[in-house]
Amino acid sequence: MHRSASRLTRVLACAAVPVILTVAGCSSDSGKDSGSNDGKKSSSSSSAKPNAKSSAPLEKAAFATLPDPCKALASATIDTVVPEAKDKNGTGTKSNDLTSRAGCAWNGLQSDGLKGSQYRWLSLSFFRADSHTSLGSANKRAEEEYNKQVEKAKASEGAQNLKAEATEGIGEQGTSVVYSVKKDVDFFNTTIVARHQNVVVTLDYNGAAYEGAGAPDQAKLLQDAVAAAKEAVASVDAANKQQAEQPQAEQPQSEQPQQ
Secondary structure (H helix, E strand, O other), X not given: OHHHHHHHHHHHXXXXXXXXXXXXXXXXXXXXXXXXXXXXXXXXXXXXXXXXXXXXXXXXXXXXXXXXXXXXXXXXXXHHHOOOEOOOOOEEOOOOOOOOEEEEEEEEEEEOHHHOEEEEEEEEEEEEOOOEOOOEOHHHHHHHHHHHHHHHHHOOOOOEEEEEEEOOOOOOXXXXXXXXXXXXXXXXXXXXXXXXXXXXXXEEEEEEEEOOXXXXXXXXXXXXXXXXXXXXXXXXXXXXXXXXXXXXXXXXHHXXXXX
């Protein structure tokens, strides 16, 4: 009996061996397949992953400097738009960086005796943008400033009979905003905003009549403002051309080869 039980135990043990081996074998194969698949997945994801492309370089700003705002308009122009200007040289606005922001203003009161007086005020400002990795291209940034200035003019406090329209022939983009404001007398305002590449020119021009003088002609104010804005835009080209030529003129003597 003892011998039979012992024999039965050995038979069961031997019968169990293949099962264990089979399970172990399956387990081992599964592990190999899994490892192989992981390797393939890793390899394929690695090869499928696109190489990071370096972003395209931003365009270089067309204009590197700004004109002197108080000299951007000819003396004859100031005489026309601001008769009897207190200071024909204008009053420059303060700026921490005159290559990025600059402005100048003029005002004058022309008296015509018993016929009253005409008041005129003119402000000219320049904004120049550079290309910046996180902020965008110079032209895009200038376009944003252009839109900002147009909206600012449209939102002028107390504006009445406001009219805004595109103005051709002043840079790549131009808008005129015309309106009136009631103060002690009626002020007639014209704002011209123009974008020339990476530079934005904003010209504010207004007029009023005192002591019984006839109200300013709004059409004439707009005409004079547009002409002055075109001149201001042209001054941007002139200032940058002058800057580009300056180094060449100063180059000679210091860089002549030694004998």
